[in-house]
Amino acid sequence: MQFWALIVDSFRESRDRKIFWVMLLIEVLVLAAMACVGFSPGKVTILFGMWEVKTDYFTTGFAIRTDRIATIAVQFLMDVVVGWVGVTLALIATAGFFPSLVERGAVDILLAKPLSRAKLFLGKYVGSMVFVLLHAAFFIVFSCVIVGLRWHAWLPGYLWSIPLLVILFSYVYCVSAWAGIRFRSPVVAINISVAAWVFFAGIQATGDMFETFPEWKENRLAYNSVLVARWCVPKTHDITYLAAKWSGAAVSTEMVPQAHVEEKDRPAVERAGRSELERMNINPFYTIGTSLGFEVIVVILAMWRFARSDY
């Protein structure tokens, strides 16, 4: 009963923020834009048939080609629209949750209730996840349906993006929660969590560069340092690879028509394709497990601080 009350309260708090509705508006606009475009054999329709563009691309192998386009689109949605823009907006929307929790006058009443401080903290934390879960579910379910109905490509694996997105958000949000408790300021919480996110992505990108250019591995100290750091921090970018993999997305270099690749560029394109394939074949237990390990440690630190403070 207590946990449920905290989750409902977190949802009400998020709903009260303007950014909740801004996010919803962006989601609706993107979904509407997707729905405007339809693919049919031999043509592309825009604005529900107001314009038609005839193309030979869809004349043969229609199903395979729309599938390819759909997987590229959902990859883009997951990586950019939902991954970067969505998570950033969600971080902004939820950054005030913990500072408002520990606000003098508000926290007094909550701490005087018969529930432990750990439970109170976790209730608020999970409540923030519910906010993201609802947005993610709304956007991904509807985009999945639109892609199916309008583009004739059914990608049930794309629905895996819902829990993956919540997990991705939680990797960064744990830092925001800690900063919110520590500094009691939403602005500081946003800045620190975004900085942490950029740092995580930077470590991942550096690791990817070592895989793309194996000759860099000759510098053993640098390589080993990056490996250790990569193991420790949340693998935010790997989540988008996992989402792409489970959505059935193809490697992006496969999309490039072979006839357009010059002979001298062929080895580089093949190497990039292999590297991308390797990243998409990453072990989900390793990726999610080690990242959740980081999250658990940060949450325990934040919870400890919350439990040991006077208000």
Added chain:
Amino acid sequence: MVALTEMTNWAVDLIDVRKTYAKNIYALRGVNIQVGRGEIFGLLGPNGAGKTTLVKIMMTVVRPTRALGTILGRPLGHRGKLARTGYLPENHRFPGYLTGLQLLDYYAALAKVPSATRRRNARKLLDQLGLSQWGDVRIDKYSKGMMQRLGIAQALMNDPELIVLDEPTDGLDPVGRRDVRQLLLELRREGKTVFLNSHLLSELEMVCDRVAILVEGLVARQGTLSELTEHTVEYRITFSGDARPLKNKLAGLHAAVDGDMVILSGHDAAKVNAVIDLLRGQGILIESVQPHRFSLEDILVEAMGLTVPQPQGRERQRADRAS
């Protein structure tokens, strides 16, 4: 064992409560307070005396440096007993995105009140506190007084045995204050214990059975109002005439001339008569004789080690009549 400890007569039994903040700031230096079940207990003291810190320690909001004793028969800091306690903090902040009913439901759910009871109690309390029309209105539309009433309602949602109220009449108009006083008396009639922290001494005098005066982190005085005031009585005799020649003789009777008034400490009727005889013997006309009991404010000021400000002569008499 638990049953035995819960049977104690004290609703609140605080022993040697200490709180030291960083840099050796001593907020509480060994507070001992006992509050009987079913009584209204008032905590008073100057700003910075440690009253709010003590209340927050009772409600587990602040962690004591050292504390013994019990609340509702359970050790201080025991979370389970909070289900039977209601609390209104000073300067509380409620989430503006909730309506009055949602807020009461939320806090009562955290206090483990069953859903059906929550709905029933919320309506009843809003009605009792004059907010029945405001239950479905967002709290950010409430005035300060309404917010205070809502705060009291949330403290009562779990039908608590012990109610701890920190400045409950803050922001209320005179009618609202009277309503709160009546509510407190009603709670006492229902056998509930009320622990009241207020700087409005006149209100404490009107409702409290017992009070404690906290000064610099220590209990300076504690007891019933009559216990605290029984040794603080003086007689004030006003007269017309010149009493200056009698100054030394009056001093022998522990009386002092103050303008057109003689002040006699204590409550010895024989001495009062002796002073009157002395004045009349000098041909002085006695205008009035009034016993004067110290107010809670006087006691507080005295406990703080300050001089009780004395109005002069007739001005003083007018003030007494007015009070």
